[in-house]
Amino acid sequence: MARILIIEDEADIQQILDYNLREKGHKVFVAGRGEEGLRIAREKKPDLVLLDLMLPDIPGTEICKTLKTDPLTKNAQVVMLTAKGEEIDRVVGFELGADDYVVKPFSVRELLLRIQAILRRSSSEQEVAATIQFGHLRIDRGAHRVWTGEAELELTALEFKLLVTLYDRRNRVQTRAALLSDVWGIDADITTRTVDTHVKRLREKLGVCGDYIETVRGVGYRFADNPEEATG
Secondary structure (H helix, E strand, O other): OOEEEEEOOOHHHHHHHHHHHHHOOOEEEEEOOHHHHHHHHHHHOOOEEEEEOOOOOOOHHHHHHHHHHOOOOOOOEEEEEEOOOOHHHHHHHHHOOOOEEEEOOOOHHHHHHHHHHHHHHHHHHHHOOOEEEEOOEEEEOOOOEEEEOOEEEOOOHHHHHHHHHHHHOOOOOEEHHHHHHHHHOOOOOOOOOHHHHHHHHHHHHHHHHHHHEEEEOOOEEEEOOOHHHOOO
16 A cells, blocks of 8 residues: 555545545545645655646746755655646656656547556655665665664664564554564464564663554554654
8 A cells, every 4th residue: 555645636536546545445545736745745755756847836847846856745655637738748757756757638548657657656666775764863774774864773683674674564564473473483373472572672772763663552563654653
């Protein structure tokens, strides 16, 4: 499931996209104007933005440029929706950082497939990133090294694997059973205190970054979606 923001002023297109994306399991936000869309983007930090170029208040090109330069939204994938089909329009869109360009009228099925491909590609790129920077936390996958601020931490191989596994699945709850299977390599129908003990120790070593690992009572653990919203 992804968070998708639709910035589109045509009500019928809003409704069609909203319905179909929710049917696919995505969380959808809708804005009819550019200013509203930028506000929602900064608040909700969507994974992908469907952006109409012809909006009543701000040109879609300006919105795309803002999304791609704002630290809060720069990682969002942007798909431009427009009635314009000239090559120059596509070139301008891509130069501003758009990830795809769809000309109206479009096939909803084709658009959904494009969205799926973009999200898959984005997820793969994030997972293979050699160095992770998340708030005060920095992880070097290849070297198996972790820092909080300028201080390097001493993690065991198991603690490092637990940290990276939680990070890669950030904002998704991981049950203790799933972590036992994927981190420890144990397939069990029941959970043990092993996960809790290691998470507690990992949090202590992470210090100020320990709150990035959130407890979901009765279920398991979740890595925060972004540093600012970490609650501990």
